[in-house]
Amino acid sequence: xxxxxxxxxxxxxxxxxxLDHFNMEIAPxxxxxxxxxxxxxxxxxxNCILQLxxxxxxxxxxxxxxxxxxxxxxxxxxxxVPQNVAVFEELTVRENIDYFCGLYISDAAERRAxxxxxxxxxxxQDYVKHxxxxxxxxxxxxxxxxxxxxxxxxLAFFDEPTVAVDPQSRASILQGITAMSERGTTVVYTSxxxxxxxxxxxxxxxxxKGRTLAIGTNAQLxxxxxxxxxxxxxxxxxxxxxxxxVQGLDxxxxxxxxxxxxxxxxxxxxxxxxxVLGILRTFDVTPGRIWAEPPTLNDxxxxxxxxxxxx
Amino acid sequence: xxxxFKYTLLWLVRSPGIMVWSxxxxxxxxxxxxxxxxxxxxxxxxxxxxxxxxxxxxxVEGQAFKAFIxxxxxxxxxxxxxxxxxTADEAADLVRKNADTDDPYIGYVTLEQGKPHxxxxxxxxxxxxxxxxxxxxxxxxxxxTARAYLAEELVSADPAALADPxxxxxxxxxxxxxxxxxxxxxxxxxxxxxxxxxxxxxALFGGGVGLAACQRLKxxxxxxxxxxxxxATSHARAVAATLAASWLLSFACLxxxxxxxxxxxxxxxxxxxxxCLVVVAAASLVATxxxxxxxxxxxxxxxxxxxxLTGVVCFASLFAGLYGQPTMELAxxxxxxxxAADIINPATQISQAFYSIMYYxxxxxxxxxxxxxxxxxxxLFLVSASSLRRQRYASV
Ligand SMILES: Nc1ncnc2c1ncn2[C@@H]1O[C@H](COP(=O)(O)OP(=O)(O)O)[C@@H](O)[C@H]1O
Ligand SMILES: [Mg+2]
Numbered sequence: 130x131x132x133x134x135x136x137x138x139x140x141x142x143x144x145x146x147x148l149d150h151f152n153m154e155i156a157p158x159x160x161x162x163x164x165x166x167x168x169x170x171x172x173x174x175x176n177c178i179l180q181l182x183x184x185x186x187x188x189x190x191x192x193x194x195x196x197x198x199x200x201x202x203x204x205x206x207x208x209x210v211p212q213n214v215a216v217f218e219e220l221t222v223r224e225n226i227d228y229f230c231g232l233y234i235s236d237a238a239e240r241r242a243x244x245x246x247x248x249x250x251x252x253x254q255d256y257v258k259h260x261x262x263x264x265x266x267x268x269x270x271x272x273x274x275x276x277x278x279x280x281x282x283x284l285a286f287f288d289e290p291t292v293a294v295d296p297q298s299r300a301s302i303l304q305g306i307t308a309m310s311e312r313g314t315t316v317v318y319t320s321x322x323x324x325x326x327x328x329x330x331x332x333x334x335x336x337x338k339g340r341t342l343a344i345g346t347n348a349q350l351x352x353x354x355x356x357x358x359x360x361x362x363x364x365x366x367x368x369x370x371x372x373x374x375v376q377g378l379d380x381x382x383x384x385x386x387x388x389x390x391x392x393x394x395x396x397x398x399x400x401x402x403x404x405v406l407g408i409l410r411t412f413d414v415t416p417g418r419i420w421a422e423p424p425t426l427n428d429x430x431x432x433x434x435x436x437x438x439x440x
Numbered sequence: 441x442x443x444x445f446k447y448t449l450l451w452l453v454r455s456p457g458i459m460v461w462s463x464x465x466x467x468x469x470x471x472x473x474x475x476x477x478x479x480x481x482x483x484x485x486x487x488x489x490x491x492x493x494x495x496x497x498x499x500v501e502g503q504a505f506k507a508f509i510x511x512x513x514x515x516x517x518x519x520x521x522x523x524x525x526x527t528a529d530e531a532a533d534l535v536r537k538n539a540d541t542d543d544p545y546i547g548y549v550t551l552e553q554g555k556p557h558x559x560x561x562x563x564x565x566x567x568x569x570x571x572x573x574x575x576x577x578x579x580x581x582x583x584x585t586a587r588a589y590l591a592e593e594l595v596s597a598d599p600a601a602l603a604d605p606x607x608x609x610x611x612x613x614x615x616x617x618x619x620x621x622x623x624x625x626x627x628x629x630x631x632x633x634x635x636x637x638x639x640x641x642x643a644l645f646g647g648g649v650g651l652a653a654c655q656r657l658k659x660x661x662x663x664x665x666x667x668x669x670x671x672a673t674s675h676a677r678a679v680a681a682t683l684a685a686s687w688l689l690s691f692a693c694l695x696x697x698x699x700x701x702x703x704x705x706x707x708x709x710x711x712x713x714x715x716c717l718v719v720v721a722a723a724s725l726v727a728t729x730x731x732x733x734x735x736x737x738x739x740x741x742x743x744x745x746x747x748x749l750t751g752v753v754c755f756a757s758l759f760a761g762l763y764g765q766p767t768m769e770l771a772x773x774x775x776x777x778x779x780a781a782d783i784i785n786p787a788t789q790i791s792q793a794f795y796s797i798m799y800y801x802x803x804x805x806x807x808x809x810x811x812x813x814x815x816x817x818x819x820l821f822l823v824s825a826s827s828l829r830r831q832r833y834a835s836v
Contacts, residue, residue, distance in 0.1 A: 142835050176836060179670045181659055183832050198831040204672035215663035219451035231443030232671030276667075 130193045132157050132284050132315045133178065138187035140173055140339070147173040148184070149339040155317060155332075160310045162330030163319040164426075166434055170339040171319040172212055175286050179209060191284070205233050208282030212289045212319075214273045216261050223248065223257040226275050233280035247279035250305060267298030274302065278309065285309060287318045291325060303329050323426035333426070337434045347426060356424040356432055357395035360402055362409070363417035364391055371412040378404055441677040448653055448685035458652050462690060466642030466697035473634055474705045488513070488521035489573045491558075492531040492548035495524045501554035501588070508584055509549075519580070522549075535561065546573050549581065554588070556581045635707055636794045637762035640787035642697045643723035644753040646690030650731025651749055653686040654824070655742050658735070660833040675831050683728060690724035715797045715806065722813040723790040729820035730786070736827035756787035789813050 133155040140148040147170045155161045163171050176182040178189055180198040189196045191203050216225045226244050234240045248254055251271035261269055270290060278285055287306065291299045307329055310316050320326050326333055327347055334344045343350055357380065367386045375393060376384040380401050384393045395401045402421050409416055452458055493509055496502035513520040523545070525531045531548035538544045539561060547560030558581050560574045655661050657678065659669030668678065698720055701707045709716050730752070734745045759781060761768040775782045782788045793809035800806065 176666075180832055181666055181670050181836055183834050199675075201672045201674055204670065207670075207672075209667065209670055211663055211667055213663040215667040217447070217451045217664065219454035220447060224447065224450065228443065228447040229667070229671070231447075232668070232673045235443070 130157075131155060131190075132159075132192060133161075133317065134188075134190040134193075135174070135178060136188045138174065138177055138184055138189065140170075140177055140182065140184045147339050148177065148187075151187070151336070151339060152341055153334065155315060157315055158310070158313060159332055160306065160316040160318060160330045162326035162333040163317060163336065164321065164323065164326050164333055164430060165319075165336040166321055169337045169434075171336065172288055173339075174336075175209070175288055175317070175319070179204075179207070179286070205280075206283040208278040208280065208285040210274050210277035210285070210287045210290050212292070214261075214269050216269075216272060216276060218261055221258050221260055222253055222264070222272055222275075225261070225272060226279050229276040230279035233282075243279050243281060246281075247275040250278070250308075251275040252301060266293050267295045270294050271298060271302070274305070282314065284315045285317070287316065289320055290318075291320065291322065299325075323430050327426040335430060335433050342433050343429075350426065350429045351424050353429075356428045358401060358424060359422045359428075360393040360395065360405060361418075361420045362391045362393075362405070363389060363419075364409070364414050365389075365417070367391060367414060368412055371408060371414060374408045374412075375405055378408070380404065441673070441681045444673065444678050444681035445685050448682050449689060451656075452649055452653060452685065452689050455652065458648055459693075461648045462646045462693040463696060465645060466638070466693070467700055469638055469642070470635075470697060470701050470705060473638060477634065488518050489577060490521045490523070490543065490545045491577065492534050492545050493522040493524050494528050494531050494548065494550035495526055496551045499554070502551060504588065504591075505551045505556060505584070512580065519576070532559070535559075546577065549577070556584055632795075632798070633761050633768065633791070635701060635705070636791035637757060637760040637787065639694070639698065639701070639794055640723070640760045640790035641753060641757040641762055643690075643694050643720070643727050643790050644730065644756060644787055645727075645749075646693055646724050647727035647731035647734070647749055647753070648746065649690045649693075650683070650686040650728035651735050651745055652731070652742075653682045654732045654735035654828070655745070657682050658827070659831065660836045661742070666836050669831055675829070679828050683732065686731065687725055687728045690727050691721055694720045694724050694727075709797065712797045716794065718810065719790065719793040719797065719806075722793070722810050722817075723786075725817045726786050726790070726813050726820070729817040729824075732828070733820040733824045736824035738827075753787070756785050759785050760787035760791045762787075783812060784816075786813065786816055789816070 131154045133153060135151060135153040138148050138151040139146075140151075151170065151174055153161075153163075153174065163174070165171050173182065177184045177187075178191070178196065180189075180196055180200075191200075192206065194200070194203060196203060217228065220228060223244065226247050227240065230240050230243050230247070234243060248257060251274055253268065253271055253275060256264060256268060261272060264272060270293070274287075274290055277287075290306075291302055294302065303325060306316055306318065310329075318326065318330060330347070332344070332346055333350060335342045335350070343353060345353060364386075372384055372386050372391065375381060375391070378401075380395045382394045382396055384391065386392075393401075393405060402419070406416065406419070496505045509520065509522055512518065513522050523534065525534060525548075528548070528550050531550065535545045535548050544561065547558055549556060549558050551557075558574075558577050560577065656665055657668065659666045669675070671678075695717065698716060702709060702713075731749065734749055734752075737745060737748070740748075757763070758767055759771045759774060761771045771788075775788070782792075789809050789812050793806060793813065796805035796809060
């Protein structure tokens with residue numbers, strides 16, 4: 130049984146087609162990355178799943194049951210960390226967490242324990258009496274997270290939780306999500322930061338313009354797009370023949386020389402660096418610095434969604 | 441549900457923007473009114489006038505006068521609280537002796553050569569209400585003299601006429617009516633109306649509480665609303681808890697304004713505080729419903745809705761007579777021309793409900809105003825029902 134099962138979801142805002150026959154299946158225990166440029170429909174998809182938005186077509190099942198706005202039993206198992214910080218300005222950190230936790234757990238003693246756990250989980254112990262206005266951006270994001278997951282949901286949606294967060298907070302957020310996953314929570318994580326998704330997600334979907342473009346594990350996606358490592362070699366002088374020879378290698382997609390650096394992009398392959406260096410040696414070129422980088426999800430992402438600038 | 445109630449109340453109380461309008465503003469305005477009009481304890485029910493009456497002799501005039509005094513000092517709405525003495529000197533003594541006590545006589549009345557005369561305590565020592573009482577006493581005696589003279593004339597012209605009961609009735613009834621009218625009209629001060637209209641305005645400004653609370657409840661108004669909407673608490677309960685919290689808070693604010701009026705303003709509601717609190721409750725219910733209905737207006741940001749609320753409150757208060765004599769006259773003209781305008785104006789209904797507690801012995805008029813207020817609240821809630829029930833939106 131899938132925890133999330135979305136089929137052929139179509140959502141229009143007026144004439145804007147935000148989701149175009151969108152499909153998503155998430156198995157129990159996964160950390161599922163939903164990756165897409167801004168405006169690709171990630172938030173819309175989540176809001177449809179949560180029944181906050183009406184949709185034009187499609188079916189949504191959670192925990193194997195048809196989802197509807199009044200399925201409070203299903204909602205009780207779901208935690209949501211929305212994209213925009215959504216807390217009461219007038220309530221303190223603890224009160225906010227207690228309020229949102231109270232939407233799921235009515236027993237006061239049980240709730241107190243959960244709230245304490247959540248405060249500890251996001252590391253806000255020193256700020257429980259603060260109002261949100263007094264928190265820095267990173268702490269505010271952590272509060273936003275605590276409010277969403279204090280009730281220990283089985284399924285948690287994180288919608289770009291690390292936007293505008295300092296690196297320390299970001300690392301601790303990602304760590305927390307991993308910890309949740311280890312405790313058995315199924316996580317749906319949206320982002321347009323590839324590195325994060327690459328770091329924590331067990332499966333990744335790349336979407337754009339409301340459609341699924343690719344889906345698979347990190348490695349599968351890289352193979353799928355046929356992108357290999359990138360190699361840079363500092364050389365003071367490079368005969369054109371040598372560059373052409375490198376370009377001619379089977380594994381090499383492109384080789385450019387700008388007078389100082391030879392930049393090579395490879396397809397999937399094994400011994401790319403040694404092949405390149407072998408050619409350089411035959412032309413008596415002595416390389417300076419050599420630098421090779423395995424393909425990143427960023428490359429995959431750009432390859433799939435295109436390199437046009439987005440807003 | 442309790443959780444939602446508790447935290448709704450908490451955040452509302454901590455919102456300066458809300459508390460300023462619902463609590464501080466009415467208090468400031470009340471203070472201004474107190475500074476302008478002074479305390480209003482004079483407004484209390486007119487008590488019977490304590491007068492000393494020199495026992496009239498057994499002549500026809502004497503008997504008639506005695507009968508007149510008795511008639512005005514009996515029954516529910518007695519005007520005089522007479523103490524009978526034998527001579528004018530005794531009367532003057534008694535008045536003088538009691539002048540410095542808590543319960544002085546306003547003067548004494550005696551019949552001299554068949555004509556009543558009133559000797560009242562010097563005006564300078566008396567407050568506004570004592571003056572009023574003296575005028576009423578003088579008026580009563582004048583009326584008596586006029587009627588007695590008329591009766592005398594009638595008897596000398598046609599002695600048989602007095603035997604006709606309808607003539608007698610015609611002679612004495614109008615006098616009673618005249619005296620009654622003088623009393624009820626003279627009793628409330630003009631400023632009473634201002635205070636009651638102020639309570640109406642303060643109540644309606646409490647609608648800001650319901651407006652803000654309902655705004656934060658809707659999934660399409662803010663990220664916070666959206667987040668609350670997807671929570672696992674039944675939406676109906678969340679709505680009920682939110683409305684209850686808003687109502688309680690606006691009730692509390694208005695009750696504070698009311699208490700301030702009574703304690704600092706000296707507006708005595710003379711043992712009718714319970715009834716007044718019922719009106720306060722009904723008024724804040726209407727206010728909550730009004731805020732709730734305004735929040736149901738689609739495609740309008742919260743500031744716009746607040747603007748409409750302020751407009752509605754000021755406009756409604758205008759016709760409840762809050763802004764002084766000229767507008768009061770305008771209000772009177774309008775309510776005479778279009779009685780319906782009064783019925784649909786919550787500010788008028790609220791101020792009239794207070795008015796009816798103060799100036800009617802029967803509960804009828806009060807019940808009527810309370811009924812109208814409740815119907816108003818129900819209608820406003822009905823108008824907002826579809827918006828309140830909504831959990832899903834085409835766009836957020
Ligand atoms: N309330 C809305 N009204 C109209 N269009 C919207 C609304 N919200 C989102 N959209 C449009 O829907 C598309 C998907 O948006 P969104 O789901 O927010 O993308 P993402 O979360 O991936 O950045 C975008 O083209 C966006 O402009
Ligand atoms: Mg988004």
